[in-house]
Amino acid sequence: MSLATDAADQPTLYKRIRADIEKRILTGEWPPGHRIPFEHELVARYGCSRMTVNKALSELAQADLIERRRRAGSFVRRPQHQSAVLKIADIRAEITALGRAYGYELIDRKLRVATAADRGRLGVKKAGKVVAITCRHSADRVPFAVEDRLIDLSSVPNAATADFSREPPGSWLLHHVPWTEAEHTISAVVADDRTAEALDIAVGAPCLVIDRYTWRSARTITAVRLLYPGDSHRLVARFKGG
Amino acid sequence: MSLATDAADQPTLYKRIRADIEKRILTGEWPPGHRIPFEHELVARYGCSRMTVNKALSELAQADLIERRRRAGSFVRRPQHQSAVLKIADIRAEITALGRAYGYELIDRKLRVATAADRGRLGVKKAGKVVAITCRHSADRVPFAVEDRLIDLSSVPNAATADFSREPPGSWLLHHVPWTEAEHTISAVVADDRTAEALDIAVGAPCLVIDRYTWRSARTITAVRLLYPGDSHRLVARFKGG
DNA sequence: TTGACTTATATGTCTAGACATATAATCGTA
DNA sequence: TACGATTATATGTCTAGACATATAAGTCAA
Structure with missing residues (x-):
């Protein structure tokens, strides 16, 4: 470096x-x-x-x-041509580290047989069961991010009975499931009705999106989409070069 | 990690x-x-x-x-409140690495005494001269990103005479000025008129923003803002854990 | 109280060994 | 020729020491 x-x-x-x-x-x-x-x-x-x-x-x-x-x-080694690395432990840790009060709210939790959309998102072919979770994270009682997550139950059977009403799924997974590989994709969208309501921002306001896929040796564990208010949230990186 | x-x-x-x-x-x-x-x-x-x-x-x-x-x-340590590391050499290299045809267009270039806004952006106090550049990068003839850059001439005097009509300023700087530190901030905005026109997208469409500041041992070299169409461009990072 | 000096201590670096382990290369055999 | 077993070797990890060095903390004098 x-x-x-x-x-x-x-x-x-x-x-x-x-x-x-x-x-x-x-x-x-x-x-x-x-x-x-x-x-x-x-x-x-x-x-x-x-x-x-x-x-x-x-x-x-x-x-x-x-x-x-x-x-x-x-x-x-061959230089990582655009090596973008984004390390996020979990949102709770992130907010706590900022010295702000962490708040969590489970908005929705469904256990279902994977739909075609679910399978596409998880990158699996077999129609196993999944848990679909929507929840909200807040910092000092202000909405910080909404999370939309899919957990593959064939990889993480325990997730079926985990209590996500109190513990955020990201933290739960971090403690219960080791991962070997992850991928982050960062993009931008504008808030739709549902997002705007959850984040308490205007419809059409910019949002930063982080899509994360996590695998354990070629086996998909979870796919999660995090939406942050684009004007307030920022990903900052500082590094040294020559 | x-x-x-x-x-x-x-x-x-x-x-x-x-x-x-x-x-x-x-x-x-x-x-x-x-x-x-x-x-x-x-x-x-x-x-x-x-x-x-x-x-x-x-x-x-x-x-x-x-x-x-x-x-x-x-x-x-206090985690870099979200430790995001993003290393981008320059856009030309990025596009070329993707196997797409790189295109470059200088939209505007001004040499001026730093305004208050310029000084704030560069984080300097003295009112030296700066070069302000607006340009556009494209991949396969499709707008890829617009760049809005400020170069501090007291740090990089050569930039006053460099020909940015053919070579993008990012590449020029990379080859002519060594840096010791950089900071990236990623956020999201919606396109204003000017941005929409330059990127050939609708006003109000989401854009991914990368703000980069580059220093050479406490001396500011350049501040650049890159705007990418949010729906087409993505920053992807893949990494290993465990 | 302040400043200068001393001391204790945790980390920083280094050594000359040891055994473990993955694997490239070799050799032998079918 | 192809494949399986063997061997050589470079890295991976670890030890029980050593001395260097920065600095927090304590000491003492102005």
Whole structure:
């Protein structure tokens, strides 16, 4: 994530090793797919112990700059062409973290055999059962977001009996179901009647939309659409570059 | 980033330690500002060496979940009230990467002494000169985004003479000016007359907005607002958890 | 009360080993 | 040739130490 700077600014060895490699990757000297020197080679080059180069390489791997493969070595990764990453734990945590009072309201909960629309949304073919939930999150008693969620009961049978009248489904899932993969799509819409009412905004007002799909090893867990008032809510990201 | 999963899925100790702490943070059990047990306490609790807990804590620090302070301890960070990270190199690269034909049109370019509004937007106090640019990006001849940009000439004097009629300012800056920090804010608005015309959409149609500020070590370089048609454009992020 | 100095302590980095584990490469066999 | 078993090897994790360093907290003097 960060760029290589002068060695003078980075007295520690592992940072220098990391910066050296990072620089070669970012300048294109080592293109995607290029094999980085083995740990034992770097150990020899820098005259340090293996743990030191291992720390440097581990951090580069954590930053997705390189990929490490046992027995094969470490390789420069293809840059995520538009890597948009959005990490949301859950809304309750988000609001609480902002120091505001969290409020939750279950608007609707239905247990049904998946309709064609449900199946399309979840990306499944078989017509199993699903739970459909509509609820509202608020911060300091002001509507913060409305949530429209579908949970695949064949993946999460427990969800059929969970009490979503008090605990938001996102938090419940977070505590009960581990996930392996997720996808977020951010877009914008204008509020329809139902949304406008739930968010207490005007019909036609802009809304920020986050669609999230969550899988557990190729098995769909849940699909959720979150609608935020577009003028008040913002997704902010701050990051370092070179 | 990742969620806590069963210990069975995470055989290694440092990952379990990391997951345990992560879970407590994400569930709010350990709120922002809370002091995490000292390394030596975790060493005692898990019965392992200090390097093992150090690795767990280092990764949490790298992921910005905690902050480590010498002599004081490790503390839960206030989550970037919604930690959204969005890295976009530039629109031209984005469109090209999608395999679509990139088109660019300069709509307006003005060189002026910064107005009060300009200064507010750039976050500077002195009334230096700025370049204000409005342009349009298209993909396969369909409007993709309109860009409204301000460049601080006291930070980037070269921008005064750069030819933005052919090269988009984002690409030009990327190649000519190194940056150290950036901030993105994503929101939603409805199209006004000018935007509707530029994007060839209806007035009142939803638009996704990305505001980006770029700095070079505390010095503002540029402020840009990108407007995308909200129904067609989407920011997609896919990531792994667990 | 303020400022300068000292001290205690938690983290930061590093070492020289160890064993585990996934897997590329090799070899042997059908 | 194709496939299965074996081996070599690079990474993954871990230990029990070490010294460095930033800094919170305490001490003492002006």
